[in-house]
Amino acid sequence: MEEFIEKEEESLREAFKKIERIRYNNFxxxxxxxxxxxxxxxxxxxxxGYGFYDTGRDKLEKIFSLVFGTEDSLVRSQIASGSHAISIALFGILKKGDEILSITGRPYDTIERTIGLKPSPLTLKDFGVSYREVNIFKGDVDFKKVLRDETKVIFIQKSMGYTKERRTLLNREIGELVKKIKSVKDDVIVFVDNCYGEFVEENEPTHFGVDIIAGSLTKNPGGGIAPFGGYIAGRKDLIERCSSLLSSPGIGKEGGAQISFKRNAFLGxxxxxxxxxxxxxxxxxSSKVLEDTGFxxxxxxxxxRGDIILGIEFGEREKLMKFAQLxxxxxxxxxDAILEPMREDFFNEEIVxxxxxxxxxxxxxxxxxxPLSPPYIGYLQGGLTYEHIKYALINILKEI
Known part of the structure; x- marks a missing residue:
């Protein structure tokens, strides 16, 4: 198996060089x-205490803003996850009578609860915010027809999520969508769920006219070092609204003590x-090897690539469960943990x-x-070191 993997590596030299070039430019x-x-x-x-005059926190947010090409950012330990960052952004931006239009179909399961598509103790729907969706992956969308006066936010999910109906978008593709949208309604706010996409390409969605993005520090931008936290980056007026929601109006970004966080966030x-x-x-x-072995x-x-995720179709529940266990x-x-399927309120179906x-x-x-439903597609992602992914891949293939 090791010899087979080494031959596959040889065939990927040019692909690896491209990744290394992108990596260096982002660095x-x-x-x-x-x-x-x-x-x-x-x-x-x-x-x-209140966290006033925290110069390290302010520098961290200035660096994020510069790296992501935005006017301002909010990078905080108090943001619990990517879903939390997205929720803060949407609750901070939208008000009664506004509409969210998702153009990449139904968003990730946890965001359905934020919007009000599924039961939840607190939703945007409770505040009079409406929701519609179209799917750019099912055909051309005529933005002159779908954009309304009340459409305040265009929601774009960059990564594929739990569906084959949506693929991961490249940032330049997002940029083309922004041009089309803004040509019809220039005051609409374009929001991108940027989870899993940071530093995969040589630019970010905000370099292509996106107004605001959000993500998690336990994903790409935390570098495997940040143990918690999230970020929101975009236009200054929008970040001010988000920070007012995270802390309180009148305090905004000026408050919020950061404990056991900043060194890890900078290093990450x-x-x-x-x-x-x-x-x-x-x-x-993994993509090359698994395809060449019949997956x-x-x-x-x-x-x-626009994210760090690989979709793998297994066709059978047992095969998927075995791969996950390996x-x-x-x-x-x-x-030595034994995996068991779980069902949580924030997911729509049983998952592993x-x-x-x-x-x-x-x-x-x-x-x-x-998700444990036909056609039994699993999603492999991440890896702090290439060696770990290679090691796991070799041993998984030996067993299956």
Whole structure:
């Protein structure tokens, strides 16, 4: 098996060179931001109480803004997840009578509860915000017909999510959508769920006219170092609204003590382009190897990537469950855990998750999750080191 993998690696030399080129260019953008804002060791120190005058927190947010090409950003330990960051952004931007229009179909399961598509104690629907959806993957959308006076936010999910009906969007494709949308209604706010997409390409959605993005630090931009936290980046007026919701009106970004967070957030961002590159090389190898051994995968190894996720179609529940268990077995943490399907209120169906990770739920680390329904597609993502992904892949193939 090792010899077979080595031959596959040889065939991927050019693909790996492209990933390394993107990684280096993203790293340059990050380190130049660090140098511009003169990060000091004292910027890592904790703040207390109200968190006023936290210069390290302010520098971190300025660096995120520069790296993502935005006017402002909110990078906080108090943001619990990517879904929380998205929820803050939507609740902060929208008011009674406004409409959200999702153009990438139904959003991820947890966001359905935020919008009010599924029962939840608090939803945007409760505040008089309406929702519609169209799906650009099912044919051309005529924005002159679908945009209304009350349409305040266009919602775009960059990553594929739990469906084959939606593929991951490239940032330049998002940029083309922004042009079409703004030509019809220039005051509409374009929001992108950027989870899993940061540093995969040489740019971000906000470099192409997107007004605001959100994501998690336990995914790409935390570099496997940040143990919690999330970010929102975009127009200054929108970030002011989001920060007023996270803390309170009148305090906004000025408050919020950061404890045991800033050093990890700075270091995670610094390492993020490299770690994402490692994940991309490993996922590219996985795509090539699994396809050559009979699996249906998407995207294929030689297609442009917009995120760190590989879809794998198993066709049978038992085959999917075995693959998930093997990912768990060849992980550094909880390698002896026995996986069981679970059903939680925030997911629409029974799912399985394999994540022997140093940080709970970290999907920049090698992990695998899947809804347990036909056609039994699982999603392999992340990997802090190429060596771990290669090691796991070799051993999984030996067993299946």
């Amino acid at each position: 340059k953008r990050v380190i130049e931001a660090f140098r511009l804002y003169k990060v000091r060791e004292m910027d890592f120190y904790d703040s207390t 961002l610094f390492l993020s382009p490299h770690i994402v590159g490692e994940a991309l090389k490993g996922i590219t190898l 249906r995968v998407f995207p294929k190894w030689n297609e442009e 990912v768990q077995n060849y992980s550094p943490i909880d390698s 998750m394999a994540a022997g990770t140093f940080t709970q739920g970290s999907s920049i680390e090698l992990s695998f999750d899947a």
